[in-house]
Amino acid sequence: MSATTEAAAPQKPQTPSRAQQVLREILESSTLVVIMAIVASMLIGAILIAFADEEVRAASAYFFSRPGDTLSAIWEAVSGAYTAMFQGAIYNSNVDSFAGQIKPFTQTLTQATPLIFAGLGLGIGFRAGMFNIGAQGQIIIGATLGGWVGFAWHLPVGLHLLVAIIGCALGGAIWGFIPGILKAKTGAHEVIVTIMLNYVALNLLSYLLSLEAFQREGQDNPISPTVDTNAQYPLLLGDQFPLHWGFVLALACAGGVWWLMERSTLGFEFRAVGANPRAARTAGMNVAKGTVLVMVVAGALAGLAGSAQVLGTEKNLTLDVAGSIGFDAITVALLGRSRPLGTVMAAILFGGLKASGPTLQVQAGLPVDIVFVIQATIVLFIAAPPLVRSIFRLPAPAHEKEVAA
């Protein structure tokens, strides 16, 4: 994506008071835009919740005679839904035990784990100018290879998990390598190639699951045997909580990605290639190598997202092993502005939305799909700061930046 390069204009001297300046900086900050985008999306979610609620619709039939009924029904529906979301994702006050109360948050972190991995990978790609839509396929192939190592091989404790994790990363890396090498050698646009490879991966997995080597014994359904205990991520906080060591690995990867992109010479190269491939090339960088490496690293991270599923949460291979993680991760990377810390926070936010799904269904009777709507609108608002600013009447900063992508 091209950045706007504006001619340098001499800054007029300004002498506003300190307090005004601080206020202005806050109002102009992109963090505020992010918060406001989330608020706006929750409002849109609220409208949908109210619309879908039977009682609201019943009360709205006689809105003009007793508008209070409608309003209180809307309040009931919306507050009920968001309470359910809070209780499903962060803290459940309905349970007595402390473990039960904080269990939702550990579920959130568990859901966030694959999003962190894949979001980090996509973020590297975005900053290096590669629009990788292929996390979904990379997760699938990573999970397939790592999962196969997990259930078909039988290795000692420790080693088995390590080999299976490497298998996941390798699978994802291979699936990232293909669009990388095609772009480097033939100029094939990575968006198209990665989209197509997502479907190739899904069909490949579907084929493999129809083979005896991948089928669970006594099952006709496309489901693999359970991964060996040795190859599973150990639980982090004991049996009560679903959170596994994959989360720690994801945080470690976030640190590693930060070092890679901000400090290392390789990251310097990635960023230069992304910002201006021609200048990078003229300065002696190998753009083709950079392109391929970025896609391999991004693929490997997406493969690790697959490991969080197949070696952590799911423990077996099905056609649904990747869920919608590959696409959710795009929104995660965009919301996190492709930075590691931002990606982790965004992943926890969206992980929380996902984790709240079952509670939302049970307590508020709402389908989990509302989560997609909120997620999508957040990203749309984030992508267009002027829109958010005009909704909330915030001042525009001196230089409005395009969304990093």
Added chain:
Amino acid sequence: MTTTTVTPGAPSDALPEEVLRTKSWKGPIGLAVVAVISLLVFGIGTPSGTQTTFSVATSSDFVHLPTATVPSKLAAILLSVVALALAGYAAYLANRYRKPGIWLPIVYGMAVMGALLTWAGAGRDSTNIQITGLLTSALFLAVPLIFGALAGTLCERSGIINIAIEGQLLAGAFFAALVASMVGNAYVGLIAAPLAGALVGAILAIFATKYWVNQIVVGVVLNMLVVGLTSFFFSTVMSDNPELNQSLGLEALPIPVLSTIPVIGPVLFDQNLLVYTMYVVVIVFQIMLFKSRWGLRVRAVGEHPKAADTVGIKVNRTRVRNTILGGAIAGLGGAFFTVASGLAFGKEMTAGKGYIALAAMILGRWSPRGALAAALLFGFADALRVQLGIIGSDIPSQFLAMFPYLATIFAVAGLVGHSRPPAAEGTPYKK
């Protein structure tokens, strides 16, 4: 004029004389490789002495055609040899700097498909290869792809990348079912569907032209948004009120006389209104895009927006209009899934067809005619998958399902022909 030896224009008009015209060998080589594989696998690979039965006739045919039974091995070898000969002819043309006409890939494709079918049907005495059925379902399955690819073409020709075809199809499918159910008439669905698609297109257009958001981002996110919204309403409002989501269908409208032609009749002229609309839309846009004032301007905007602006063409207005129009066409294609198929709306029922449509657009080189051809090819692959599943072929259906995606990867990697998108696509126009 000057008295120098340089005459005006003459030496500098043409490119340097050393220009060599290129001989493009990729195409012929690709054709030859596939033909050889066809010969080896379908030809030599078919057991001797087996027979394949093709049935052409359907009971409603005015003229009754008998089934045709051919010796499998001989037929498959012959068809493969025809394909090989066509590859050779393409190479001959390439050597003379010429490109084959559109007929060559079509005949070639038919030959290879014929070999494949002969091979697949060899020795299966109990089942016939249903030619008419195969073609009918190929056309039918291609309908949403054609609308989708056409939508993509209209947007991208004006410079807007439309990844949201999937969302537009889904929105169209949803709204068609909803409105048709409310009114109780399937045809009303055909009016509702484009409105929903146009709305999705309008959002894409605004974000792309007003806020300069990366068009791929908007497309991907819009797909997610439409999935979320339609699934949400499906699980709440529609499941609470089943009368809002009924299975209403468009009936087939056989065209007198034409529909009685053997094979072609039932395939092309015994269809519902949506399919006939598709014929019209493809022809109209093929002409409009390349022969009309509107088309010339749209293409200028997609190739070189600044040049268009300097002759007074409103770039962003053109883009917004085209994107909304494209959305409407994709939305109309979405009606295929519900009212045109006689089905109620289901969660995520478009199942990635929007992305295949995108592939058809690329393979069709951003023209309505090409999109039609590519979508028919993909539709045929899909129909074949179903047919081979019925006769119990050895080819895993997953590999046939992969075909459109692999074909597209080959196409964008330049291994099959050369695809050149509109130069300005994806770039916001800023003065």
Added chain:
Amino acid sequence: MKLELRGITKRFGDFTANDSIDLVVESGTVHALLGENGAGKSTLMNVLFGLYDADGGQILLDDEPVVFVGPGDAMAAGIGMVHQHFMLVPVFTVAESVMLGHEEVRGPAKLLDLDAARARVKEISDRFGFHIDPDATIENLSVGAQQRVEIIKALSQDAKVLILDEPTAVLTPQETDELLEIIGQLRDAGTAVVLITHKLREVKAIADHITVIRRGKVVGTAEPTASQEELASLMVGRDVSMTVSKDAAQPGDPMLEVENLSVVDEATSIKHLDSVSFEVRRGEILAVAGVQGNGQTELAEAILGIVAAAEGNVKLDGEVITGRSIRQALDAGIGFVPEDRTEDGVVADFTITNNLILDLYDKAPYSKAGAIDRRYASQNAAEQVERFDVRTTSSEALAGSLSGGNQQKVVLARELARDLKLLIASQPTRGLDVGSIEFVHKRIIEERDKGAAVLIVSSELDEVYALADRIAVMYHGRIVDIVSPDTDRDTLGLMMAGAHEEEAA
């Protein structure tokens, strides 16, 4: 038709590009708008053509005030414009390009009337002797022919006022003469012509009136009889010496030897470079002159390895470097200042600090154990910004925020930071103001005097004369001849059109 601009003001943010400009152009005259790059000439014309909204002032045609909301209005009022960067769709035919925006249609279906457009093109082309085929595709035409298509475009709309924005930048001296000839014909036919240029010779040759613009303001008017020096000092705002002083070259051993170098475009099989041979010695500047697009860019890029050589050899200091990677060529001691600095020279989104280590980031002392040592990078930036007088608020500012001249200084600072055996600089001063041009030229001559071989590619003959110890002229991918800088302008001009020295002289 008489065109008048009164008090036109146009601002971009805090920057005033046009400050209350007045201009009167009578029909049947050529009015030259003279000014340096960035003086605000193009902005003014874009306001006139309706591409920009003015912040103040008014436009009058035949003394009637008019308001142009878009270019369509301007064209309808009889104003035509030939832009500096051609406004032609590469995949369209000439006829399609000319009809775009005001298409004639025919038949009940109202489809395009291409025959009418063809006839139109043919008629205008014949009238002025343009030799343009209406069915040729734009991208297959030479630059000169594309410019003639632009003129046909304007004339097909019966333009009464024709604006030509830097029309000669891409033409040979002979093509330039032909264009001036055409402008003369148009004037005689009653057209009012506005010629935007910074080339004094052309102004003197054709203009009836001259308005000089500097920093967005009209600083004076002049008659064509004024001397070049007078016009130049008016344009620049101080007295300018037209050449940089330099000592005679002290050439040493051959440093760069190019033998039978050829470059072929794989996609189109066009031979950009056809068996080129020459050498550049230590302490010598060889300037490659030629009209843009005759293989100079490819020559510079092939030496560095950006484009692959189809055949031939490049030797640096006696060692063959053909086939090496760009990185290896840079490490061998080549400094490279690319033709297009915003595309190839700097990364706009990177800080000045990072741009200054763009080719050194993985070498000591900037790189330590796979990471970048940012202390050294900052120290380096502070030194270079000081030494090359880069005008910026901070070395942490983005390179994209710098003016063109300062970006060029960053590129030059980076490339000259290494010990060079060979400096290659393509169009080193394109788009720079006079002050920066002097600075850049001095640095290049310094590098020569330090003993490096220097290869300059420039389409500005002034620059070639200012720097060259020897001049190589390129035409159609070949070196026509290598001559001494004493060769006169006309001879050089003919050589740029392919004539050998003996024929040309």
